[in-house]
Amino acid sequence: MSRVPVRPLRQSLRAIAAIVLGCWLVAIAWSGGMSPALADGLTQAEIDTITQQWQGSIHALNDVNCASCHQEAETKAFLAQPTQESCRSCHEQAVDTFLLGKHGIRLLEGQTPLTPAMARLPMHADALDRQMTCNTCHDVHSVNTVQAATDSCLTCHNDAHSVNYQNSKHAKLFEADRSLPRPSNASVSCATCHLPRHSVTTGSGEVVKVNHNNTYTLKPRDRMVADVCMNCHGVEYSYNSIFDDELVTANFDKPPHLELETFDLVRALEVRRGDTTK
Ligand code: HEC
Ligand code: HEC
Ligand code: HEC
Numbered sequence: 217m218s219r220v221p222v223r224p225l226r227q228s229l230r231a232i233a234a235i236v237l238g239c240w241l242v243a244i245a246w247s248g249g250m251s252p253a254l255a256d257g258l259t260q261a262e263i264d265t266i267t268q269q270w271q272g273s274i275h276a277l278n279d280v281n282c283a284s285c286h287q288e289a290e291t292k293a294f295l296a297q298p299t300q301e302s303c304r305s306c307h308e309q310a311v312d313t314f315l316l317g318k319h320g321i322r323l324l325e326g327q328t329p330l331t332p333a334m335a336r337l338p339m340h341a342d343a344l345d346r347q348m349t350c351n352t353c354h355d356v357h358s359v360n361t362v363q364a365a366t367d368s369c370l371t372c373h374n375d376a377h378s379v380n381y382q383n384s385k386h387a388k389l390f391e392a393d394r395s396l397p398r399p400s401n402a403s404v405s406c407a408t409c410h411l412p413r414h415s416v417t418t419g420s421g422e423v424v425k426v427n428h429n430n431t432y433t434l435k436p437r438d439r440m441v442a443d444v445c446m447n448c449h450g451v452e453y454s455y456n457s458i459f460d461d462e463l464v465t466a467n468f469d470k471p472p473h474l475e476l477e478t479f480d481l482v483r484a485l486e487v488r489r490g491d492t493t494k
């Protein structure tokens with residue numbers, strides 16, 4: 217009564233389901249039901265690639281199928297290019313936080329997605345037309361979150377701070393850690409600081425989720441100290457690093473040398489207090 221054969225069976229069922237759904241997509245495209253843009257460019261080879269990506273994903277393991285995203289829940293209408301609303305039924309927290317940050321806010325306001333062409337910060341020239349959606353950092357079909365945490369950011373961001381990340385000890389730690397399914401507590405990716413994990417209360421208690429609001433830890437800047445740095449560094453080390461503009465631009469490539477005045481004042485205060493209670 218080994219459970220071993222169950223897995224291949226489930227896998228082949230899954231493969232069959234994917235092929236059927238792939239044919240369904242092609243059929244709809246051919247019958248003219250799809251948006252012209254997609255129908256024009258859609259080849260069987262592209263569908264095969266997407267199907268393969270999906271087969272290796274955590275979605276396939278959890279029986280999240282093509283139709284879970286490509287079919288409108290109520291009307292059952294076929295969606296050629298689903299939006300973030302197709303993720304909402306299962307990932308409400310991710311959708312809500314994404315829409316609040318700089319990356320997502322245009323979608324919340326009903327505008328076209330953000331693109332690097334609109335940016336004030338330096339961006340890669342070959343990325344100017346890329347649209348910022350749920351599909352941008354982790355491909356929606358493979359949902360790879362490791363590559364999403366640094367490599368994806370650097371396909372668009374090209375300012376000194378972003379580029380310098382690769383020279384930091386944080387980056388070396390992340391590089392050594394990549395084999396994990398997700399960035400761990402022991403390494404620091406761009407996402408550790410800009411899309412940090414936070415606790416959220418749900419019906420089933422406290423769970424740790426990624427905060428997709430990429431503006432949150434920047435405003436005010438010292439929010440990052442409490443939410444991120446202090447998971448690993450002391451308060452003084454963290455403040456002295458984060459308020460040193462040169463060190464921020466260098467993406468923390470050396471220990472802080474700032475001695476913030478506040479800490480001296482606090483220390484002096486503590487000394488004085490100590491004296492009076494003696
Ligand atoms: C987790 C949700 C999800 C699942 C599961 C999913 N898709 Fe998609 N798919 C999307 C989204 C979102 C887009 C739009 C991407 C974009 O904005 O470019 C998309 C786009 C596509 C496209 C168009 C690609 C292009 O370049 O225009 C095809 C074809 C496609 N999916 C096929 C499939 C097939 C076949 C399956 C099942 C094997 C599948 N999808 C499973 C969410 C999903
Ligand atoms: C029908 C439910 C469902 C829908 C719809 C859905 N997902 Fe998921 N998703 C899951 C489940 C289940 C998991 C695995 C358990 C978990 O991490 O919550 C998951 C995991 C993920 C992960 C994490 C992968 C990892 O390695 O940890 C990402 C990223 C993701 N989904 C993105 C999306 C995006 C983007 C969409 C919309 C285009 C979407 N999902 C639509 C159910 C869904
Ligand atoms: C498709 C290109 C693209 C990708 C991929 C991307 N970004 Fe951005 N990001 C932008 C654009 C465009 C802006 C707006 C910049 C501006 O207005 O000057 C932005 C803004 C930001 C900001 C500033 C937010 C603010 O409120 O000022 C941060 C922080 C940021 N991104 C971090 C990241 C991180 C971390 C990743 C990877 C996990 C990432 N980005 C991936 C295009 C991208």
Ligand code: HEC
Binds near residue numbers: 349351
């Ligand atoms: C700027 C890049 C970026 C964009 C855009 C983005 N994600 Fe993510 N997402 C990440 C990264 C990086 C991780 C993994 C971070 C980690 O594990 O520390 C992640 C993790 C996740 C996870 C698994 C962790 C969790 O909290 O359950 C889900 C689900 C997810 N994203 C869904 C979405 C959805 C839905 C959208 C669109 C509303 C979206 N993501 C847009 C970068 C992005």
Ligand code: HEC
Binds near residue numbers: 386404405437
């Ligand atoms: C150890 C934490 C940390 C890491 C890792 C990190 N950043 Fe930052 N980042 C910061 C801080 C702090 C600021 C705030 C700078 C400010 O307020 O001027 C910032 C600012 C930014 C900005 C906004 C700059 C502006 O002038 O508005 C972008 C974009 C950005 N980071 C992208 C990235 C990308 C991409 C990566 C990875 C390649 C990355 N960061 C890695 C801490 C970090």
Ligand code: HEC
Binds near residue numbers: 448454
């Ligand atoms: C997940 C743990 C973790 C987080 C979160 C983290 N760091 Fe680090 N940081 C480290 C480790 C580990 C090192 C390497 C220490 C060493 O090798 O001496 C390091 C090194 C540094 C260095 C010195 C780099 C050098 O070359 O000596 C600075 C500065 C720094 N971190 C600042 C920050 C700031 C600021 C934040 C928050 C925005 C932060 N770190 C968040 C773990 C972390």
